[in-house]
Amino acid sequence: MNQSKIHFQLLLPSSVDHLITQPVGKLLPVSAQETESTTFTALDCFDQPLRHSGRLLLEIDGDFELLRDDGPLVFQSATGQPRFINDFADGPLRQALSDLSPLRKLLPVGAGTRQQMLLAFIDDEGKTHCRARLLKFASETGPKFSLVELQGVRGYGKSLQQLRAHIERLGGAQVDCGALYKQLFPTLALYNAKAEIAIHSSETAFDAANKIIASCLPIMQANEAGIMADHDTEFLHDYRVQLRKIRSVLSLFKGVYDDAQTADLKARFSALAAPTGRLRDLDVYLLERDTYHDYLPESLHDGLDALLDLFSDERASEQEKLSQHLRSAAYKREVNRLAKLFKRQKDLAPGPNADQSAHDYACEQIWQHYRKVRKAALRIGPDTPDEEVHDLRIRCKKLRYLIEFFSTVFPKPALNKLLKPLKRLQDNLGLFNDYSVQQESLQAFLQKPGSGKGDSDLSIAQSVGALIAVLHGRQLEERNKALVSLARFNRPDVQQTFSDLFQNRKDDT
Template sequence: MTAEVSHSFLLDGAVEWSEIATALGDLRLEFDTEDMSLSFRMLDCHDQLLRKSGRVLLEFDDSLTMLAAGTPPQRQATAEAARFPADLPEGPVKRLTEKTFPLRCFLAMASGTLHRNSLRVVDDEAKTHLRGEILTVGSDAGHVTLVTLSPLRGYTRAPDRLGAALLAHGAGPLEAEHIFTTLAPNVPRYVAKPKMRFSGHETAFDVAVETIRNYIAVARANEAGVIGDHDTEFLHDYRVALRKVRSVLSLFKGVFGSVQTAELKAAFSDLMAPTGRVRDLDVYLMDRAGYDALVPEQLRPGLSVMFDAFAAERDGAQAKLVKHLKSKGYQKKISALEEQFAHPDGFVRGEAGGLSAEVYARKLVWKSYRKICKIAAHIGDDTVDEDVHELRIACKKFRYLLEFFAPLFPGKSAKRLIKRMKALQDTLGVFNDCSVQKDSLATFMSTHPAVTGARGLEAAQSIGALIAILDQRQRAERARVMTYFDQFNSAETRAEIKTLCQRKGAAA
C-alpha cells in the first residue's frame, strides 16, 4: 500500500462506519467527538490554480484547511476580511497561495455544510494505535467524504487494516478534480490561453475562426469579474483576449474579405477602448511600492499626491467601465460577434482563406521572423524610441503567431522558440514601460489639478525625480536590446526557424 493511499482517502457520499469497523479484527473503532456541523466554502482563484495543482482549500470554523494527496492537511487561521492571500495571517496556507497567485483574490467555488469528526483505532486495553479525521462535505450538487489518517509510530496494523477496509468500500486517493466536479459541477475550468487541436487538414480560415471564437469566450468569462472588481487580473485577461482577437484579424491577411476584416477590427477596437484607462491606473497602483523604492525617502510623500489622485480617478473610471459592460449596447455587440464566430458560414472568405493552415502558418511565421531581423539590424545606441517600439511589436506578433499555430508545428518547436524569446521580450517590455510611464508622468505633472499649491510643488519634485530615474532605466534597457536579440537569434534558433518554415513548400 503506497503512502498516498494509506494516509488520505476520498469516498463519494457518506460512509457506513459500522461496516468498516467489522474489518478491524481485534481492534476497535472509536469516535472522539460529537459530529460537528459547520458551514464551509471551497476556495480557489479564478484561474483555479489550486485545482490544477491537485489541491483543495476548505474554509470552515474560522480556519483554512489545504488538502492534497499524499500529504498531511495544512491548516491555519483565516481572517474575516481576507480577499487576497496577502490578507491572511501568517501560516502555511498563506505562504502557498501567496506564491501561487499573489495578484488573484479568493473566490468561492462551492459552499454548503461540512460535518467534522475525529476517529481513533484502539486495542482491548484502550491504547490508541491510530488517529484520523473525517470531513463529510456537501453542497447542493453532491457530497464527498475525506478521511485523513495519522499513523502513530510503532503501530502498522491499524492503518493497514483501516486503509484496506476503506478501499474495500470504494475509497480512492484524494483527487482534487473529483472533489471539484462533485461539489461544483457547474463551475467550468478557466483557461486564459486555450489550447487548440487540429487534425492537419484545416484551412487558414478554420484556424482564424477557431482562435477568435476561443478568445471571445475567454473575454466573456472575465466580464463578471471585471464588473465585480474582484481583482485586477480579470481586466488584464479580458484585454489580452481581445488583443489576441485583433492580432488574428491583423496578422491573418487575406483570410477574411477586406471589408469584413475592417468591420471586425473596428468592432473589437470599440469593445476594448473603454478598458484602457482603468488598466493603466491599475498598473500604477499595483507598482506603487516599486515607484516609492526608486526615489529617495524624502521624496516619497510627493508621490503620494499622485497615487491618491490615481486612486480617485480609478474609482470613476471603473464605474464608467462597469456601466459600459452592463449596457445593452455592449451586450448586444459582443453577443452578436460571439454568434457570428460560432456560425461562420456567413463570412466572406478572402483569397487566402482556403489555403492549408500549415502552409499558411509557415509563410506567416517566416515573414514575421525576417521582419524582426530587418528591424533589429538598424538598432543601435542612437536609434529613436519608435524603432525600438517597432521591434517590440514585431516580436509580440511573432510570438502570437507561434502560439496560434503551435498545434500545427512538430513536437514542441513553437514552445522552444517562445522560450528563447523571453529575455528579449522582457527587456523590450521594460523599455516600452519606461517610455510610456515617462510620457504619462510628464503629462500628469503638467496638466493634473493635483499638482498645484504647496503639495503640488512637492509632487512635481518627486515626479520629476522619478522621470529622471525611469529615463536612466530606459537607456540601460536599450543597451541590452541587441545583446538579448543576439542571444535569441543564435545559429541554433535561426536553423530551427528555417527548418520549421521551409517544410512542405513554405517560401524562405
C-alpha cells in the same frame, strides 16, 4: 505516543457507515471525538490555479485549511478576511500558497457543510491500535462524501496496515482534489484563459482564424462580471488580452477574410477595446506603488502619494464608466452578435487566402514576420532611436502571436526552442516600452493645468520629475538587456530552426 500519518482517502456514505459500525478484525471502532457540522467556503482565484494544481482551499470560521493531492492537510488561522496571498500572515498556509499571483483575489467557488469525527480502533483491553479521522462533506449541488485520514500508533504497525487494507476494500481512493471539485461543485465550469487551441495542419486558414476568435470571445465575456465587481485588476487584463489576440488575428491573417469584412471586424473589436485603455493604464501605475516608493527617497514620498491618490480617484471614475458600458444593452447586443457570427461562420466573407492550408499559411506568415524581425534587429544598437526599438517590440509581438496561434501545427520541442529566446527578448522590449510610456504619461500629467490641489502641486511636480529620471535610467538598463537577449535570439541555431520549420515548407500530411 508518536503517530505517523498518510494522506486522505475518499469514501462514499455507505462505506463510512460500514467503517463506523463494523469491526476491523478484532478491533472495534469507537467514536473518540465528534464535532457539530460547520459551514465552509471553498476559495480559489478566478483562473483556478488551486483547482488546476490539485489543491482545495477551505475557509471555516476564520480558519483556513488546504487539501492537496501531494501532501498532508495545511492549517492556518487568520485575522480579518484575507483575500490576497499577501494578506495572510507568515505561516504554513501562506508558504503552501506562495505560488499564487499576488494580483489575484481568492473568491468563493462554492459552499457546504463539514463535520469531523475521530474513530479509535481498540482491542478487547481498550487499547487504541490506530485511528481514523473522518471529514464528512456535503454541498448544495453535489453528493455527500467523506475523507478519511489514518493515524498509526507506535507499536501497532500491523493494525494500521490492517485498517488501510480495510479502507481499500471499502472503495477508499487516494484523494484527487480535481475529483473533489466535481463532487462538491459539479456545475462549476473549468476556466483556462491560456488553453491550447487545437488547429490541425490540414485545416484551412479561414477555419483556423475563426476557431481562434471563437475561443477568445467566451473568455473575454467570462471576465466581464469580475471587471464590474472590481475584484482584482487581472479581470481587465485578461479581458484585454483576449481582445488583443482577436485584433492580432484580424491584422496578421491577411487575405483570410475579404477586405470589407476585415475592416468591419477591426472597427468593431477596436471599439470594444477603446473604453478599457485608461483604466488599465491607471491600474499599472497603482500596482507599482511600492516599486515607485523604492525608487524615490523618502523626502519625495508625500508628493508621490498625492499623485497616486489623484490616480486612485480617477481610477474609481474610470472603473464606474467601464462598468456602465459593460452593463449597457448596446454592449451586450454587440458582443452577442459577434459571438453568434463566429459560432455560425456562414455570414463571414472569406478572402483570397481563406482556403490555404493552416500549415502552409503559417509557414508563409511566420517566415515573413521572422525576416522582418531579423531586419529590424540588425538596426538596433546602443544609440538606436526609441521609435525603432518600439517597432522591433511590435514585430516581435506579432511573430510570437503567430507561432502561438499555430502551436499545434508544428513540433513542440522545436517551437519551444524558438519561443524561449523570443519571450525573453519580448519581455525586455516590453519593459523598455513600459518605462517609455510611463515617462510620456507623467510628462503629460505635469503639463496638464490644475492636476494637484494647492500646495500639493509643487510636491507632486518634484516627485514626478524625480520619478521620470529614475524611469529613464531603468529604460536605458532595459535597452542593454534587450541587446543581450537580441544576441541570443539571433544565434545561428535559432536561425536554422526557423529556416527548417518555415522556409519553403509545404504540408506533407
